[in-house]
Amino acid sequence: MVSLEDMLHHPHRHKDMPHHRHKDMPHHPHRHKDMPHHLHGHKDMLQLSMHHHQTVDQDRSGRISSNELQTALMNNKMKQFNSETCRLMIGMFDKDSDGLIDMYEFSALWAYIQQWRQCFDSFDTDRSGNIDANELLKALHTFGYRLSHQFCQLIVRLFDRSSVNTIDFDDFIQVSVMLKNLTDKFRQKDTHQKGIVQLGYEEFLVMALDGR
Structure with missing residues (x-):
């Protein structure tokens, strides 16, 4: 038997599993074929997105790879x-799963990053440019996760790339997306909503690795 606590490496009860995304957490994208909704009727925004897309699209293929995206994005420490x-x-916005995104997908991704920036800044209460365990705890509680301070310390330790007991903006996005993916996959197995599922060893590994 495996509980969500095992997937997240820290104990918490079923009532702690969020039932829906909190309003303060940026919306995860849906893979639509058409132009992203936020661009309809906004020519200035579309032109700005086209400019950013052309700048990031280094090989002029008309599509952007993960590597090209990485060279264009800077975190709070002005590092890639x-x-x-x-x-x-890229995987979240890549509707045809070829590892590349077109201009419209890039525009939706760009807006998504800006939403995360606002979210990150709202929880960076000491204006340090980083998120510590206390601030992460508040963020996750706001998102609907009832996780402990000890769990947040574990997350910070795992994602702290500078040994300063904080996580950067890009890592904050990664943690939040990974946590949501794991919770969604767990909920698919937890058909009776008891907070416990029965998994084989390989099934557990697939869920954990595929949720990263």
């Missing part, structure tokens, strides 16, 4: 986004 966060975001 980590490759895993870029890979995750």
